[in-house]
Amino acid sequence: MNDFDMLKQLQRPTGKVKMVLDTDAYNEIDDQFAIAYALLAPEKIDLQAIYAAPFFNTRSQGPEDGMERSYNEILKLLRLAGREDMISKTFKGSRGYLKDEKTPVESPAVEDLIEKARAASPEAPLYVVAIGAITNVASAFIKAPEVAKNTVVVWLGGHAWHWPDTREFNMMQDVAAARVIFDSEAALVQLPCMGVVSQCTVTRPELEYWLKGKNPLADYLAENTIAEAESYAAGTAWSRAIWDITTVAWIVDTEKKIVCDRIERRPIPEYDDHYGFDGRRPWMQYVWHINRDALFTDLFTRLTRG
Numbered sequence: 001m002n003d004f005d006m007l008k009q010l011q012r013p014t015g016k017v018k019m020v021l022d023t024d025a026y027n028e029i030d031d032q033f034a035i036a037y038a039l040l041a042p043e044k045i046d047l048q049a050i051y052a053a054p055f056f057n058t059r060s061q062g063p064e065d066g067m068e069r070s071y072n073e074i075l076k077l078l079r080l081a082g083r084e085d086m087i088s089k090t091f092k093g094s095r096g097y098l099k100d101e102k103t104p105v106e107s108p109a110v111e112d113l114i115e116k117a118r119a120a121s122p123e124a125p126l127y128v129v130a131i132g133a134i135t136n137v138a139s140a141f142i143k144a145p146e147v148a149k150n151t152v153v154v155w156l157g158g159h160a161w162h163w164p165d166t167r168e169f170n171m172m173q174d175v176a177a178a179r180v181i182f183d184s185e186a187a188l189v190q191l192p193c194m195g196v197v198s199q200c201t202v203t204r205p206e207l208e209y210w211l212k213g214k215n216p217l218a219d220y221l222a223e224n225t226i227a228e229a230e231s232y233a234a235g236t237a238w239s240r241a242i243w244d245i246t247t248v249a250w251i252v253d254t255e256k257k258i259v260c261d262r263i264e265r266r267p268i269p270e271y272d273d274h275y276g277f278d279g280r281r282p283w284m285q286y287v288w289h290i291n292r293d294a295l296f297t298d299l300f301t302r303l304t305r306g
Contacts (some may be wrong), residue, residue, distance in 0.1 A: 001122070001149050001185050003283060009122055009152060009187040010263065014254055017127050018046045020116060022093070022109070023134030023244070024055040025077070025171075026069035029228045032221055033299065034131055035077050036246035037249035037252070039086075040302040044252045048088045048116055050074050051109035053099065053132035055173065062174075063133075069131075080217040085139075093136040098176040106137035113140040117147035125187065127251060130155045131244040133170050138177035141184045144182035148186040154247045155181065155188070158269060160195025165273045168193045178269045188266055189250060197246045199292050204229070207262040210300040218303045227242070242296075249295050251285065256279050258298065260289040 001009075021038055025031040038047050052071035060066030068201065071092050078086050093109035113128070113136065120126035128151050130137055137155075141148045143223060155172040157178060170179050170193075191197050204226055211222040229240045250259045266284035267275035 015068040019127040020049045022051040022130040023054040025073040027055040029225045030242040030244045037248040054094045074300040097174040109136045110139045114144045120150040125152045128153045129247045133173040135177045138180035152187040156191045160192040191287045197243045214304040258294045260290045261285045261287045
């Protein structure tokens with residue numbers, strides 16, 4: 001794709017877009033907020049599918065188990081939201097990470113993403129919002145590289161470019177997959193974690209004031225977040241990271257009052273936990289600031305709207 005077409009595709013969408021959401025929903029408590037946000041913004045988002053992504057930490061026994069747990073958590077959220085219609089559009093993803101940059105990990109999510117991307121075009125792209133290890137998306141691009149140009153990938157991964165390393169959970173789980181995405185023909189929007197979206201945290205009083213007692217979904221989000229934070233920070237003035245919602249906000253925020261971005265030449269994630277920079281590489285959108293209060297006001301308003 002030439003520079004003109006890439007820059008055009010990187011502009012913030014002004015109308016309603018077709019979107020898929022790739023999420024390791026059981027890994028944390030903030031993916032659930034992102035799923036809810038996407039479901040509650042029908043004026044901006046036509047949610048086509050949700051994909052379960054792999055993860056491995058103390059909440060899973062391995063990447064495949066993490067993906068399975070995430071799949072079940074997505075279904076739980078959909079039922080709480082009264083969106084059983086999306087269950088048939090929810091797909092299991094990769095059972096492991098990429099072993100190299102040329103071999104895809106097959107899954108129903110990968111097949112569905114390829115099908116939906118083929119139906120899109122550079123003029124009407126599919127927005128691929130990813131909030132976990134980006135194995136599913138990279139696998140789709142390896143298997144069918146021609147579909148990348150029909151997508152805009154909005155990924156929460158890596159740290160800010162000024163951060164001393166790239167050892168962020170989503171990035172470091174599958175560096176090969178991140179490299180595939182940064183080298184692809186897809187239009188790319190990066191929301192870095194530490195140094196950018198890390199300011200997006202929420203406190204217990206806010207959760208109780210805005211969400212408790214409003215509806216089953218709001219109750220679950222509040223109770224789940226409070227229980228998680230209290231499990232390690234009881235007795236302290238804690239605030240809990242809710243980072244994943246920033247990806248959905250990039251699409252919803254047509255007037256650019258919440259998410260600030262700028263056009264940059266994209267780096268390449270290196271295997272030594274750093275970025276490699278080269279001014280000849282393709283363009284991308286780099287998010288450098290989030291208006292935290294405006295974001296949570298919009299999210300909480302949507303979650304409690306009658």
